Amino acid sequence: MKLYIKSSDCVSAQQSFENSLPMEFISDTPALFYTCIQPEYKKFISPNLLRRMSPIIRNGVSCSMSVLKKAALQQPDAIIVGTALGCLKDTTSFLTQLIQDNENLPNPTHFIQSTHNTIAGQIALLLSCSAYNFTFSQNHNSFETALLDAQLLMLDQKANHVLVGGVDEMNELSYGLIKELYCYKNSKPGEGAAFFLLSTDKSKVEFKGVRIINGSTIDFNLELAGFGITWQDVDVLIGGDNDVKDSAYNDFAMYFYNKPYLWYKPFVGEYGTVSAQAFWLGTKIIEEQKIPACWSKNSLMPKEIKNVLIYNCIGNEHSLMLLGLNSDCPKM
Amino acid sequence: MSTLNKELKEELKAKLIEQLNLEDFEVSDINDNDLLFGGEGLALDSIDALEIIVLLEKEYGIKLDDPKKGKEIMQSIQTLADFIERKR
Amino acid sequence: MTENIVVTGIGVICSIGTNAQECMESFRAMRSGIGPIQHLKTVHKNEFKLGEVKRSNLELMQMLGFSGDKRTYSRTTLLAMVAAKEACDMANVGKGDKLKIGFVSSTTVGGMDITEQKYLKDNKDNSYLLSHPCGDSSRQVADYLGFISYYTTINTACSSGTNALIHGVRLLKHGILDKVIVGGVDALTMFTLNGFNSLMILDRDDCKPFDANRKGLNLAEGAGYLVLERASEAKNPLCEVVGYANANDAYHQTASSPNGDGAYKAMMEALEMSQLKTTDINYINVHGTGTGNNDESEGMALNRVFTKGCVPPFSSTKSYTGHTLAGAAGIESVFSVLSIVNDVIYPNLNFTTPIQGLELIPVTELIEGSGVKNVLSNSFGFGGNNSTVIFSKHETLY
Numbered sequence: 001m002k003l004y005i006k007s008s009d010c011v012s013a014q015q016s017f018e019n020s021l022p023m024e025f026i027s028d029t030p031a032l033f034y035t036c037i038q039p040e041y042k043k044f045i046s047p048n049l050l051r052r053m054s055p056i057i058r059n060g061v062s063c064s065m066s067v068l069k070k071a072a073l074q075q076p077d078a079i080i081v082g083t084a085l086g087c088l089k090d091t092t093s094f095l096t097q098l099i100q101d102n103e104n105l106p107n108p109t110h111f112i113q114s115t116h117n118t119i120a121g122q123i124a125l126l127l128s129c130s131a132y133n134f135t136f137s138q139n140h141n142s143f144e145t146a147l148l149d150a151q152l153l154m155l156d157q158k159a160n161h162v163l164v165g166g167v168d169e170m171n172e173l174s175y176g177l178i179k180e181l182y183c184y185k186n187s188k189p190g191e192g193a194a195f196f197l198l199s200t201d202k203s204k205v206e207f208k209g210v211r212i213i214n215g216s217t218i219d220f221n222l223e224l225a226g227f228g229i230t231w232q233d234v235d236v237l238i239g240g241d242n243d244v245k246d247s248a249y250n251d252f253a254m255y256f257y258n259k260p261y262l263w264y265k266p267f268v269g270e271y272g273t274v275s276a277q278a279f280w281l282g283t284k285i286i287e288e289q290k291i292p293a294c295w296s297k298n299s300l301m302p303k304e305i306k307n308v309l310i311y312n313c314i315g316n317e318h319s320l321m322l323l324g325l326n327s328d329c330p331k332m
Numbered sequence: 333m334s335t336l337n338k339e340l341k342e343e344l345k346a347k348l349i350e351q352l353n354l355e356d357f358e359v360s361d362i363n364d365n366d367l368l369f370g371g372e373g374l375a376l377d378s379i380d381a382l383e384i385i386v387l388l389e390k391e392y393g394i395k396l397d398d399p400k401k402g403k404e405i406m407q408s409i410q411t412l413a414d415f416i417e418r419k420r
Numbered sequence: 421m422t423e424n425i426v427v428t429g430i431g432v433i434c435s436i437g438t439n440a441q442e443c444m445e446s447f448r449a450m451r452s453g454i455g456p457i458q459h460l461k462t463v464h465k466n467e468f469k470l471g472e473v474k475r476s477n478l479e480l481m482q483m484l485g486f487s488g489d490k491r492t493y494s495r496t497t498l499l500a501m502v503a504a505k506e507a508c509d510m511a512n513v514g515k516g517d518k519l520k521i522g523f524v525s526s527t528t529v530g531g532m533d534i535t536e537q538k539y540l541k542d543n544k545d546n547s548y549l550l551s552h553p554c555g556d557s558s559r560q561v562a563d564y565l566g567f568i569s570y571y572t573t574i575n576t577a578c579s580s581g582t583n584a585l586i587h588g589v590r591l592l593k594h595g596i597l598d599k600v601i602v603g604g605v606d607a608l609t610m611f612t613l614n615g616f617n618s619l620m621i622l623d624r625d626d627c628k629p630f631d632a633n634r635k636g637l638n639l640a641e642g643a644g645y646l647v648l649e650r651a652s653e654a655k656n657p658l659c660e661v662v663g664y665a666n667a668n669d670a671y672h673q674t675a676s677s678p679n680g681d682g683a684y685k686a687m688m689e690a691l692e693m694s695q696l697k698t699t700d701i702n703y704i705n706v707h708g709t710g711t712g713n714n715d716e717s718e719g720m721a722l723n724r725v726f727t728k729g730c731v732p733p734f735s736s737t738k739s740y741t742g743h744t745l746a747g748a749a750g751i752e753s754v755f756s757v758l759s760i761v762n763d764v765i766y767p768n769l770n771f772t773t774p775i776q777g778l779e780l781i782p783v784t785e786l787i788e789g790s791g792v793k794n795v796l797s798n799s800f801g802f803g804g805n806n807s808t809v810i811f812s813k814h815e816t817l818y
Binding site for chain 3: 079098100108130133134135153180
């Protein structure tokens with residue numbers, strides 16, 4: 001069974017939402033962390049629900065609604081969300097109140113909205129969708145394990161259209177809580193939401209698999225064999241480099257020496273589910289069959305864009321995701 | 333009592349707007365007898381009811397142990413203000 | 421895809437015992453673990469009763485053989501390690517295994533027990549923050565076990581543990597893993613105690629699940645894990661996982677729908693997958709938190725699935741353990757397995773008066789030797805998340 005990306009969208013620090021791939025970046029580099037360009041939330045969410053939603057929920061829900069709208073689908077067969085730190089703003093708000101007021105009458109709304117699965121729950125609530133509803137939270141593999149679960153659910157023929165995404169948030173209050181996390185030591189934190197409708201319906205972009213590897217090293221030969229491809233088959237790489245000196249990606253770059261190499265974290269920031277942004281970037285370059293120069297790290301451009309390999313690595317948590325061009329796609 | 337009650341009602345409206353993030357509302361949009369809960373009026377829900385209970389205790393020192401008893405008290409700004417005045 | 425999945429190991433730690441054996445003893449003695457606060461740091465110390473694990477962090481570390489280990493582990497992580505280790509030992513999963521072994525855990529608080537003590541306190545050393553994310557507790561347990569090649573964490577609030585089981589089963593069925601340890605954990609925190617208090621759903625006395633005069637839940641802590649394997653490769657199966665489902669109530673962020681729509685759907689889909697008839701179910705381990713809303717809604721769903729007056733023997737073991745949040749579904753899955761293995765049905769403590777209109781009376785005395793073959797366990801959470809799992813006596817054990 002083959003699975004496809006029927007529609008996608010991405011909320012980020014760049015002009016990505018409801019848009020094609022940005023041809024240039026907003027050049028202002030933030031002092032502490034990247035924040036998203038906010039969608040027009042009221043287009044997607046009723047004011048009565050919107051009022052208590054923190055940015056992570058607003059961005060996740062708006063992004064999901066846009067993805068479903070693009071696919072002209074009212075309800076997915078499953079909703080699967082990955083989030084590394086969940087509803088951080090409500091968590092830190094509640095925690096701060098508790099500590100400062102010595103456990104005296106904290107506001108219940110912050111607690112209610114602080115649960116990691118609030119995003120997936122609110123999407124279901126908005127759609128009146130009683131389907132399968134999961135939330136994964138595994139540091140930098142949160143989106144990847146959500147994606148894997150979606151794939152297996154579809155292979156089990158339990159679902160034909162799965163809404164899957166990765167979302168995290170950052171704000172002043174939360175920054176104090178996360179700045180010490182090792183993954184932010186040499187990078188600028190960010191936030192964002194990227195959602196996809198994974199479907200058995202044919203489209204231009206095929207989702208060819210995800211591989212999650214926990215360990216100090218990674219054997220690229222073995223992992224590519226797992227995808228059923230070799231070095232030659234890869235046309236474009238998307239790496240998780242935070243800057244030009246990021247040594248975590250040396251082995252990857254060396255293994256695929258002289259291939260077109262894209263990067264994205266220097267423009268949207270680092271965060272737990274940022275690889276979902278790369279997944280969106282990969283989807284868009286296959287759909288559009290072109291790469292705006294600003295995304296390229298090594299200025300090499302492919303002859304054609306068939307297979308796009310995405311690699312992310314933080315500490316001992318690695319992931320590879322593969323997207324491919326479906327050449328016999330019906331005209332969109 | 334009536335001027336006090338009027339001030340209290342305006343204060344309550346402002347506090348509800350702030351505490352419940354009623355972004356689209358201004359004090360002048362809320363009438364004293366508008367229903368707070370249910371499909372009409374402000375259309376608040378059970379989470380808001382909990383927030384109002386916290387507000388009553390924090391701002392006016394009135395403790396409400398049983399959320400079910402809140403239903404009558406929280407019908408409208410008027411009933412809420414009357415309740416606070418009785419308790420003060 | 422038709423491969424059957426069996427349970428080959430179980431491990432549990434909660435307020436009624438630090439292992440499966442101790443928990444069974446507490447059940448037989450009808451001894452609840454809910455009591456005054458001993459370990460949790462909170463200003464509400466004398467106001468609430470909790471289901472605490474009766475061990476300090478230091479004692480837990482000693483149980484794990486950690487003497488001299490300078491690293492800081494959250495209580496969540498320590499509890500998970502104890503239960504996961506017990507499950508792995510029973511199933512003989514261990515180092516040297518050339519197989520692909522996974523750990524699918526769940527937690528809602530992660531390292532919050534440490535974060536809430538140190539946050540905003542102007543610490544020079546902020547390394548405690550490393551243990552804050554939910555996923556980090558699973559990573560630490562995986563490191564501790566030492567033979568885990570895949571790990572992930574699910575956080576769908578109080579249904580999490582069953583969802584971890586569902587993800588784990590899928591990984592086995594598709595051959596991605598050969599063995600998987602699934603379940604959940606949560607430690608008690610000031611954060612969750614105050615959170616549930618702000619929702620006004622805590623009973624200050626012992627909780628009374630399914631009683632007309634129930635006042636709310638007792639917050640608790642603990643961990644429960646199961647080792648799952650493909651039946652064809654398992655040596656000593658304890659029982660089989662025959663059905664599971666997750667559905668969403670899509671009604672309200674925290675409250676359950678009056679008719680229990682999500683719960684109904686989860687139970688129906690799990691039953692359909694198991695190919696069992698409703699009359700085949702011998703025991704239901706209900707979610708039964710003891711809140712007005714949950715028990716009413718779950719009761720409605722039970723009556724819809726099994727028809728009123730024909731609901732199989734059921735009880736809420738939360739009347740013993742308290743509500744352990746993300747630990748609940750893992751712990752209650754372990755209890756469900758123990759129910760089949762020991763042919764025992766646990767009583768529901770503190771029940772006197774049925775809820776009007778539901779006509780549901782839980783089991784109130786321990787039942788032994790009634791021939792328990794099929795057990796259904798419910799777990800529901802915030803965000804309208806509803807999950808059901810069904811365990812059956814394995815055919816080789818008949």
